[in-house]
Amino acid sequence: MKLFHKLLVAPAALGLLAPVAANATELNINGVSDYAASGEQVTSITQFSDVYPTDWAYQALSNLIERYGCVAGYPNGTYRGNRAMTRFEAAALLNACLDRVTEVTDELKRLMKEFEKELAILKGRVDGLEARVGELEATQFSTTTKLKGQATFVIGANNFAGSSRQIGAGDTFLSGVEGTGTRRAKAAAAESGATSFNYDLRLFLDTSFTGKDLLRTMLRGGNFAESAYGGDGYVGLDALETAFEEGAPNNVVVNRLWYQFPIGSNFTATIGGRVRQDDMLAVWPSAYPSDTVLDFFTYAGAPQTYNLMLGAGGGLSWESDDFSISANYVSGNGSSSTPGSGIDGVDGCAENSGGIATDCAASSGTVQIAYAPENWGIAAAYNYASGDNGAGLYAGNGTPTANFFNGLGTTNSFGLSAWWTPEEASWIPSISAGWGYNNVDIDDVAVAGGTIDGATSQSWYVGLQWADAFMKGNTLGMAVGQPTFVTSWDNSTDINDGSDFVADGNYAWEWWYQFQVTDNISVTPALYYLSRPIGFVTNNLDGSSTKTFNNFGGLLKTTFKF
Numbered sequence: 001m002k003l004f005h006k007l008l009v010a011p012a013a014l015g016l017l018a019p020v021a022a023n024a025t026e027l028n029i030n031g032v033s034d035y036a037a038s039g040e041q042v043t044s045i046t047q048f049s050d051v052y053p054t055d056w057a058y059q060a061l062s063n064l065i066e067r068y069g070c071v072a073g074y075p076n077g078t079y080r081g082n083r084a085m086t087r088f089e090a091a092a093l094l095n096a097c098l099d100r101v102t103e104v105t106d107e108l109k110r111l112m113k114e115f116e117k118e119l120a121i122l123k124g125r126v127d128g129l130e131a132r133v134g135e136l137e138a139t140q141f142s143t144t145t146k147l148k149g150q151a152t153f154v155i156g157a158n159n160f161a162g163s164s165r166q167i168g169a170g171d172t173f174l175s176g177v178e179g180t181g182t183r184r185a186k187a188a189a190a191e192s193g194a195t196s197f198n199y200d201l202r203l204f205l206d207t208s209f210t211g212k213d214l215l216r217t218m219l220r221g222g223n224f225a226e227s228a229y230g231g232d233g234y235v236g237l238d239a240l241e242t243a244f245e246e247g248a249p250n251n252v253v254v255n256r257l258w259y260q261f262p263i264g265s266n267f268t269a270t271i272g273g274r275v276r277q278d279d280m281l282a283v284w285p286s287a288y289p290s291d292t293v294l295d296f297f298t299y300a301g302a303p304q305t306y307n308l309m310l311g312a313g314g315g316l317s318w319e320s321d322d323f324s325i326s327a328n329y330v331s332g333n334g335s336s337s338t339p340g341s342g343i344d345g346v347d348g349c350a351e352n353s354g355g356i357a358t359d360c361a362a363s364s365g366t367v368q369i370a371y372a373p374e375n376w377g378i379a380a381a382y383n384y385a386s387g388d389n390g391a392g393l394y395a396g397n398g399t400p401t402a403n404f405f406n407g408l409g410t411t412n413s414f415g416l417s418a419w420w421t422p423e424e425a426s427w428i429p430s431i432s433a434g435w436g437y438n439n440v441d442i443d444d445v446a447v448a449g450g451t452i453d454g455a456t457s458q459s460w461y462v463g464l465q466w467a468d469a470f471m472k473g474n475t476l477g478m479a480v481g482q483p484t485f486v487t488s489w490d491n492s493t494d495i496n497d498g499s500d501f502v503a504d505g506n507y508a509w510e511w512w513y514q515f516q517v518t519d520n521i522s523v524t525p526a527l528y529y530l531s532r533p534i535g536f537v538t539n540n541l542d543g544s545s546t547k548t549f550n551n552f553g554g555l556l557k558t559t560f561k562f
Helices: 003-017 029-036 058-068 087-114 116-139 184-192 400-405
Strands: 145-163 196-207 214-222 252-263 267-276 310-320 323-331 363-371 376-386 410-420 430-447 450-467 475-492 508-516 521-530 548-561
Touching: 087 116, 145 184, 184 548, 196 252, 252 310, 267 323, 400 450, 400 475
Parallel strands: none
Antiparallel strands: 145 196, 145 548, 196 214, 214 252, 252 267, 267 310, 310 323, 323 363, 363 376, 376 410, 410 430, 430 450, 450 475, 475 508, 508 521, 521 548
């Protein structure tokens, strides 16, 4: 029985079963007659002069009148809701409602006959959809797992200019190579100047057992190891965020494997044998970029603090309203049971040694505090990387000298980041900015002519991004900053004329425009410029800064999401 049928019949049934306030001998037959035929059908509750919005049954009576049209009153425009209902009045009310139901039923029959063909077609389609759903459920990959993927093609090349002393790729001032006056640009072009075409493939298997937890398995493959964009070229800062290769070209490996689950209403825990630092942060402190180019600009301005260390680890985050606190630990060598340091009387970390929280663990511990309302935020973070095999920078995030120091010993790093995005797309861009500071504690590292006992380095960036630029769905972006560079060191050598100041600075720029071809395909042309990508190594060993070297590059990136 329909709901409104129940509502209509209920008063009548109550009237038939419950004691009545008046019996048949007391019944005013004329009054019942008037009630049963009170003239025009009532269409609005406002037609009753004695019914008020404060009455307890006001809404129910309004629904019966305006939705179902089966309530009548008395000829004088009253409803008399507080008087007792007789069995005759209940019968009259029920009769009026059943007449209304009959009218509706006849109208439905007429409509069903008129649209008989269309209804038959719809029924056939529904039956077909049910069959297809049944087939998919019987053959689906998993009832708990979804597969997502992203494939990226990158084609591009680099151009180099300037001159300085000639050294091999990866050398630093520590190599002790004297200046020769040869042109570095020629050597750079020979090693990293060819046009290359590379790809990166990511497959995400996301599994949920409760609807609130997440087990992520990420498979990844690529062929960037021999490309300048992989970070191992003549200029490491050419590295792209999307570049990947592990083991051998075209190998597909398990890049991530971690499990995340809630604890109560405010805490979230993450553990994994292959988990990355940012997988365990409640907030990523940047709105830039939506489409990545140079790797440096994807670290919120502090590549050592947000080192994206990958390995065995776990973390806990707390969120309440717009505040969050995250704490996590990652061991890059956590899968090893060999501590390494001190084995057979040898002080140091052998290859494949490590464990968790040992001197050779490649440890990285991070704490972040963030405040992030809907369209802006600010975050402060601290990172402690320890051990001879610590979590340091790689070539895509700093100058050769900074890369050498950061990760050589114990590093204390600080990062401060902020971002803002407009509520609606306009000529005003989103703004992201960040700054990083690192202090490296090392013990008498031998260099040409003396030792270095410690070093400090810094980095910063500002990124701008315009949504719906020139065309809805497309994005324009640019960023400027200084990748991590050494600002000073504890120098006890004649190198750099004995000065603690290090002329290691370098400016990086990038410009890009993302064409959103379809919801799943985007094409991004990009240009970038590095004013002094090898920093202090550009100079002669005597500290003179008369030499120059710069890097200009361009690429075309196509991304497929599926």
